[in-house]
Amino acid sequence: MSEKQDVAKSDVAQQTQAVLPPVDIVEDEAGIRLTADLPGVPKDQLSVRTEGQSLLIEGQVAIDTPEGMEPVYVETRSPVYRRTFNLSRDLDPTKIEAAFRDGVLTLRIPKAEHAQPRKIAVSVV
Template identity: 45%
Template sequence: MNEVDTTRARTPSESVGKSPASYVEAALTPPVDVVEDGTGITLYADLPGVSKDNLHLHVESDTLTIEAESSLSVPEGLQSSHTEVALARFRRVFTLSKELDTEKVSAELQHGVLKLRIPKMEQAKPRRIEVKAG
């Protein structure tokens, strides 16, 4: 599996003089851990503040796209005095191996962490060959 999109988000100061659309389309690259075993891969993506409704996963051919928007907001009556991350969009694109079964992808979002499980196709899974003695 290879990562395709390495676009980094621009900060508001970097966006000065750029068209407003380029900042609106910018997105943070969420950190992702990939664990592979004999039956497939599991991806863990950190998506703080993202709800299920604001998470969009797409698999097309051999490309996996993760897109999300966080919904962290300041409680009513309070005002933010400092914001570390002003951009609320995430995007990450991966090229998947042909041996993965993209028809059987499962996804779970819990406490800001997306867990994606992509199993290997049956013919790509390791198997034991029985030897008969005759």
């Protein structure tokens, strides 16, 4: 284990309260589309970043509450969403496109040029 991984581990231990957002992951020939539900996260509190082959999605919930409100019934407790994915080598982390609307994040992760399917012509000699 490298030092970097250990650091990442202690980070996770500190923040176990984060909720895993549900995702859909679909692959087609050009790449992968990842859709995640992050309700209550404003655009400026959302962070999507890649470190090498790992993709981290993180969001902080910011919901207006009236003064003096007391929670009486709670199904979602944590104000933080976090989820990490390992990308495979054939995906290009530098060309990820992201869109965020109504609490739904859509990521488009294209395949690296060399990994795009190619039809190889067989020539008859």
